[in-house]
Amino acid sequence: MSSVVHLANNYIYIASFTLFLIGFSILLLNSNLIKKIIGMNIMDTSVFLLFISQGYIKGRKAPILEGGGSVNPAEYVNPVPSALILTGIVVAVSVTAFLLALTVKLYNLYGTVDMDEIIEIRRSVDGNS
Amino acid sequence: MIEDNDIILKQAARVLTPFILIYGIYITFHGHLTPGGGFSGGTVIASSLILNRISSGNRGSGPEIDRMMGIASIALVCYGLIKAMGTFFPDFTHRVLPRGIPGDLLSGGAILPLNIAVGFVVACVMYIFFCLIGEEA
Amino acid sequence: MKRITVGLLLGAMLVVLLSTVSEMPQFGSPSNPTHNYVSSRYVGKSALETGAVNVVTGIILDYRAFDTFGEATVIFVAALAVVSVLARGGLSGD
Secondary structure (H helix, E strand, O other): HHHHHHHHHOOHHHHHHHHHHHHHHHHHHEEHHHHHHHHHHHHHHHHHHHHHHOOOOOOOOEEEEOOOOOOHHHHHHOOOHHHHHHHHHHHHHHHHHHHHHHHHHHHHHHOOHHHHHHHHHHHHHHOOO | OOOOOHHHHHHHHHHHHHHHHHHHHHHHHOOOOOOOOHHHHHHHHHHHHHHEEEEOOOOOOOOHHHHHHHHHHHHHHHHHHHHHHHOOOHHHHHHHHOOOOOOOOOOOHHHHHEEEEEHHHHHHHHHHHHHHHOOOO | OHHHHHHHHHHHHHHHHOOOOOOOOOOEEOOOOOOOOOHHHHHHHHHHOOOOHHHHHHHHHHOOOHHHOOOHHEEEHHHHHHHHOOOOOOOOOO
């Protein structure tokens, strides 16, 4: 019983793990390259959620300082994870853009974005030559 | 790709574009006062540019991408130069870009110019992504 | 068949991941190991040292500005990669 209460208090971990597994299942089950990229983005989002949730402290304000002069650090949440995860978001955007560019190139070459069909086409070309 | 008789789409986009652009500039310039900064503001600016492009029809992408790439490179070099100046000549930088009173728009030393440089880089790069990935297929 | 295998695999992964929650720090508790002197130093001194009211911007553009320079370079290199893969006659080609 106590473990169930503990899980309910740490709902952010459950949400993060669920998002990760949703993205992973999309990555495994679909052969459409666009859907694979979407799944990878969902996995990225789950990792960002897990990382940023470590900076949260219950009942405190966002780290936008008020009232100048003396600042009491016990009033604000932890700003360090939010500052660090910006790098991760930028890298995720860059990787997504490059994967989409490669997918466009594959579509121009084979006329499809389905990985199974691309493998079939390549196999038939190899068999004929 | 847009026909000439899509007048509602064109006029609505023409009304909306400047407001989105102003909002993106606001987010970029208030990066040290409110949540936001160069990355989010640059993305909003890029969305207004993209809206303008897709509502006014498909024009060739070669020279525009050249120009955007040039702006992004110059902004990146400016970022490096401003930060190097702040690192190697801190006294001079504090005289040119004072820290000011926390909470004012013109405060925070080198943070405001750095935010603007990052905003330029992100806006141009997002626009290039859209032009190439969305229209080269 | 593939779906059943993947479902079993993901179920096993979910059980393993949820079993680690009891070892993780309590969500939202102020005594977590992540809330140490680093964050209180940043929050307490950042308005004086950087002049920025937003602490996150103060960290990414003043204390760690070269880190952000790397981020801008990463997204710029991504744009270069996309252009070199896709551009037909772009970038002064013809």
